[in-house]
Amino acid sequence: xxxxxxxxxxxxxxGETHLGVTDIFGEDVGPPLEGVFTCTQGLKKTWNxxxxxxxxxxTAMGLALAGQKPVAExxxxxxxxxxxxxxxxxxxxYWSSNGQWNMPMVVMTPHGAGIHGSLYHSHxxxxxxxxxxxxxxxxxxxxxxxxxxxxxxxxxxxxVLYLIPKALLRAKGEELIPGxxxxxxxxxxxxxxxxxxxxxxxxxxxQWPAVEYAPIxxxxxxxxxxxxDAAVITxxxxxxxxxxxxxxxxxxxxGEIRVIDLRSLHPYDWECISQAVKDTGGKVLFxxxxxxxxxxxxxxxxxxxxxxxxxxxxxxxxxxxxxLPGVGLSPTLEEATVPQKSDIKRELEAMLDERx
Amino acid sequence: xxxxxxAFPVQPFKDKDFALRFFKLMTRTRALEEKLIKMxxxxxxxxxxxxxxxxxxxxxxxxQVDKGEGIEHDMLHLHxxxxxxxxxxxxxxxxxxxxxxxxxxxxxxxxxxxxxxVSKKEWNVVPITSTIETQFSVAPGTARAQWxxxxxxxxxxxxxxxxxxxxxxxxxxxxxxxxxSRPNEELPLLMIVTNNQFGxxxxxxxxxxxxxxxxxxxxxxxxxxxADGNNPEKIWSALRDALEYVRESRKPYLLEVSVSRLNGxxxxxxxxxxxxxxxxxxxxxxxxxxxxxxxxxxxxKLHEEAVAEMNEGHEQARxxxxxxxxxxxxxxxxxxxxE
Numbered sequence: 001x002x003x004x005x006x007x008x009x010x011x012x013x014x015g016e017t018h019l020g021v022t023d024i025f026g027e028d029v030g031p032p033l034e035g036v037f038t039c040t041q042g043l044k045k046t047w048n049x050x051x052x053x054x055x056x057x058x059t060a061m062g063l064a065l066a067g068q069k070p071v072a073e074x075x076x077x078x079x080x081x082x083x084x085x086x087x088x089x090x091x092x093x094y095w096s097s098n099g100q101w102n103m104p105m106v107v108m109t110p111h112g113a114g115i116h117g118s119l120y121h122s123h124x125x126x127x128x129x130x131x132x133x134x135x136x137x138x139x140x141x142x143x144x145x146x147x148x149x150x151x152x153x154x155x156x157x158x159x160v161l162y163l164i165p166k167a168l169l170r171a172k173g174e175e176l177i178p179g180x181x182x183x184x185x186x187x188x189x190x191x192x193x194x195x196x197x198x199x200x201x202x203x204x205x206x207q208w209p210a211v212e213y214a215p216i217x218x219x220x221x222x223x224x225x226x227x228x229d230a231a232v233i234t235x236x237x238x239x240x241x242x243x244x245x246x247x248x249x250x251x252x253x254x255g256e257i258r259v260i261d262l263r264s265l266h267p268y269d270w271e272c273i274s275q276a277v278k279d280t281g282g283k284v285l286f287x288x289x290x291x292x293x294x295x296x297x298x299x300x301x302x303x304x305x306x307x308x309x310x311x312x313x314x315x316x317x318x319x320x321x322x323x324l325p326g327v328g329l330s331p332t333l334e335e336a337t338v339p340q341k342s343d344i345k346r347e348l349e350a351m352l353d354e355r356x
Numbered sequence: 357x358x359x360x361x362x363a364f365p366v367q368p369f370k371d372k373d374f375a376l377r378f379f380k381l382m383t384r385t386r387a388l389e390e391k392l393i394k395m396x397x398x399x400x401x402x403x404x405x406x407x408x409x410x411x412x413x414x415x416x417x418x419x420q421v422d423k424g425e426g427i428e429h430d431m432l433h434l435h436x437x438x439x440x441x442x443x444x445x446x447x448x449x450x451x452x453x454x455x456x457x458x459x460x461x462x463x464x465x466x467x468x469x470x471x472x473x474v475s476k477k478e479w480n481v482v483p484i485t486s487t488i489e490t491q492f493s494v495a496p497g498t499a500r501a502q503w504x505x506x507x508x509x510x511x512x513x514x515x516x517x518x519x520x521x522x523x524x525x526x527x528x529x530x531x532x533x534x535x536x537s538r539p540n541e542e543l544p545l546l547m548i549v550t551n552n553q554f555g556x557x558x559x560x561x562x563x564x565x566x567x568x569x570x571x572x573x574x575x576x577x578x579x580x581x582x583a584d585g586n587n588p589e590k591i592w593s594a595l596r597d598a599l600e601y602v603r604e605s606r607k608p609y610l611l612e613v614s615v616s617r618l619n620g621x622x623x624x625x626x627x628x629x630x631x632x633x634x635x636x637x638x639x640x641x642x643x644x645x646x647x648x649x650x651x652x653x654x655x656x657k658l659h660e661e662a663v664a665e666m667n668e669g670h671e672q673a674r675x676x677x678x679x680x681x682x683x684x685x686x687x688x689x690x691x692x693x694x695e
Contacts, residue, residue: 023500050538054493055531062497062515065482066427070497085487086494095687097475097483098466102690134688157690 001173002180002187007143008039008108008164009191010177010211011150012071016045018213019154023063025049026056026073032196036075037110037169041193042206057083057107061090064105069154074109076117077125077163084128090159091134106153106160111139112289113327113338114167114237121166122327122334124290126236129161130265130299136218137265139163141239143173145263148216155215165236179211221269222261229255230283230351231276233300235262238287238339245345255352265296270303277304282312283351285319289338292320314354319347360422361596369589372649378419378588379644380658382411382637385440387662388449391670392439392456392471393619393627400674401456404623406472407437409616410550412636413585416592417548418444420599422513423479427505431480431498433491433517436472437550438484445479450669457670460679466686467679480513489523492547496535499543499608506544506606514544514602521612522555524569536608537576544606546598547573550585552617557625573610585615586636 002010015021023045028036030046040046049056053074060072074080080087087107094102113122129137136158140146146164153160172184181187190207194200224239225246232242239261246257258276262268277284284304286297297318304316321327321338328334365371368378389408396404407414418441422430434441439452451463452474458467464475464483475483482498485491495517505512517532536543549569553560566572570580579601583594591613598609616633620626644650 022504050534052531052534054527055496055535058490058493058495058528058531059497059500059535062494062499063501064497065494066431066498066501068497068501086490089485089487089490089494093483094690096465096469096473097477097687098462098464098468099687099690100475100477101483104690136689155692157692 001175001184002143002177003170003172004140004143004146004164005037005039005169006187006191007146007173007177008150009041009043010180010209011147012040012043013206013208014151014211014213015071015154016043019151020069021045021071021154022068023047023070025059025070027051027075029073032201034193035073037166038192040073042191042208053079053083054086057086057090060105060107061086061103064103064159065101069104071106071108071154074107076121076123076166077109077111078120078123080109080125087132087135091132094158095134102157103159104157106162108162108164110164110166110169112165112167112236113334116329116331116334117166117327118329119326124288124321126163126265126288127290127294127296129163130296132161134159135266136160137163138218138263139165139235139265140263141165141168141236141261142171142175144175144177145216145222147177147211148214149218149263151213151215152218156218160218163236167237177211178214179209181209216263219264219267219269221263221272223258223272224261225257225259227256227258228279229257230285230348231258231260231280232285232287232344232348233260233262233273233276234287235265236288238289238344241339241341242287242344245341245348248345249348249352254349257348273300273304274307277308277316278311281314282308282316283314283354284316285344285347285351286317287319287339287344289321291323292318293323295320314351317347317351319343360420361600364419368592375644375649378415379640379650381415381440381444382640383658384449384662384665385411385414385443386637387659387666388439388443388452389619391453391666395453395456395670396471396623396627401458401471403470404456404627405436405470405621406439409552409618409633409636410437410585411440412588412640413550413591413613413615414438414440415444416588416595417441420595421445421516425478425480427498427502428511428513429480430513431482431502431515433482433495433498433515434474434484435491435519436470436484436486437520438474438518439472442474442476442481447476449665450672453666453669453673454676457673458678459673459676460683461673461676466683489519489526489528491517492519492528492532495545496532496543499536499545503541503543503606512544514546514599516546516548518548518550520555521549521551521553521560521564521569522558524549524572525563533573533576533578533610537578542607544602545608546602547608547610549610549612550615551612552615554617554621556621568612570610570612578608578610580610581612583611583613585613586634586639588636588640
């Protein structure tokens with residue numbers, strides 16, 4: 001099974017050979033490094049940019065306006081904040097021009113904590129991103145979705161923010177990407193570049209497997225575990241934590257927990273969320289690792305309360321990162337800041353115990 | 357000589373017909389700006405911003421661009437003092453008036469954006485933004501597409517980006533200098549800075565230590581030029597040479613153009629006529645009168661005709677509807693071709 005970084009690479013390969021991707025660029029995206037997380041190794045349309053996030057976003061916008069199909073990378077989402085006004089312009093170009101100028105561009109960027117990245121390699125951008133009207137926002141939790149969501153992002157005529165959970169980049173998938181070799185070693189041999197600086201790297205070329213057109217639709221959540229005693233609505237790396245907790249609670253005989261992977265933050269799959277609220281009587285827990293004040297989950301909580309108030313038999317909850325200026329380096333600090341398995345389990349147990 | 361220059365006389369301002377055509381476009385631009393200011397002051401529109409004082413430069417630019425849709429033509433990243441440029445390209449004056457009145461017939465934004473925020477896909481005029489200088493971060497993208505097309509042997513225009521002197525303090529200006537001059541990938545991009553010596557109310561002399569903004573291009577090996585934007589003949593030649601250089605060398609050029617700002621920054625400063633600024637329209641009229649190509653009475657008549665044109669447009673726009681409230685949800689997302 002491909003890991004998530006390999007899945008992104010396979011999708012970009014498919015994009016540049018079948019879907020018209022013209023430019024894959026950003027800091028260290030092209031040779032010799034080909035991506036700090038290896039996501040762009042072996043590709044043909046890559047190039048290195050100056051160390052200038054505004055230039056990266058602006059150039060992607062210009063390429064899109066010129067009818068090209070760019071995929072730009074911001075090396076870590078921690079460094080995307082100085083491009084906010086450009087992101088707003090990319091999101092409003094079609095609207096402000098009354099339907100004349102759409103902006104078909106993809107911006108991919110790793111997000112989130114989990115690798116002990118300290119203040120500027122642990123940020124989340126998902127809550128901020130959901131305020132960027134005019135953008136579609138996707139966030140895969142596994143290799144298969146990473147592949148399919150990237151194909152959909154590339155095919156979009158609108159700007160798409162593709163958030164990559166950096167802590168999962170080396171995580172192997174559980175589902176084969178159509179066309180991917182079944183043996184991990186075979187895939188590594190085909191598409192993983194030799195160590196940078198080695199003689200082998202100088203002449204290396206990827207041998208691409210014949211991966212297939214297999215998009216995952218934007219806006220469609222996935223139920224990764226069934227259950228109707230309570231539900232966790234989450235995305236990114238917390239999908240895996242939630243599923244582990246759900247399995248533990250089931251084994252302990254405390255209840256069956258539904259786990260929903262949203263996959264897209266905008267548009268988001270309200271139908272799937274709404275059904276979970278109905279099926280559990282409101283025992284829904286929203287989980288993500290962005291800071292808790294004006295978090296996107298608060299919007300989902302508001303809709304849950306406004307649209308399902310008379311169906312609630314419990315209070316819906318959110319388990320989010322603390323509202324702090326940063327994520328500290330020490331494991332004790334990081335774990336106390338962003339939601340851990342123990343936090344999710346505590347909230348779910350309290351919810352399961354709640355009786356009116 | 358670049359291909360599109362063949363449309364003009366070799367020495368245009370020695371040609372009476374051309375000079376009078378140029379003067380008429382300047383006159384119409386001025387009348388348009390005066391109409392828009394009046395509308396903003398009489399509650400028949402909201403915020404005004406525009407370019408009175410830049411007519412000579414804007415008309416010279418509008419006449420010399422390669423107009424069309426797609427990267428084989430020039431891509432235009434203009435700013436909010438560019439009405440004269442777009443009018444000279446052949447745009448009907450009523451459309452600027454419609455945008456000021458924010459009616460649904462506003463072809464640039466459907467009543468959504470301020471006056472002078474033109475957007476016209478069929479002429480490659482990308483949406484003009486209120487954010488200062490961001491166009492200088494976006495322009496390298498269109499220029500890169502044209503750089504690539506030219507390298508592949510396809511027809512490709514150039515990109516032209518325009519902004520004011522105060523905006524060059526933003527990082528986007530540095531972005532444009534760096535991204536357009538990357539070794540072996542220099543971009544066909546004409547950067548133009550109109551220098552009116554002010555950022556809203558703040559004199560440039562109190563904020564900028566550099567002698568000329570154009571000098572900043574020299575550090576990147578970018579060819580630079582200075583031009584007098586109040587003199588139609590001089591700015592025409594400066595633009596012709598700069599455009600020709602970029603079209604033929606496929607490399608960037610930074611042109612700094614000195615211009616007047618006759619009505620202050622915008623509505624925010626009252627939009628009233630200020631003293632002490634050269635008026636390029638008056639200067640040019642005197643020159644034409646001296647040549648015997650126009651009389652004061654004929655110039656007055658041209659102005660009256662232009663005012664009548666704007667009044668007629670205004671009357672029409674007043675009859676047109678404001679956008680419906682439910683149109684706010686239109687054009688949030690572009691549909692996929694198959695949808």
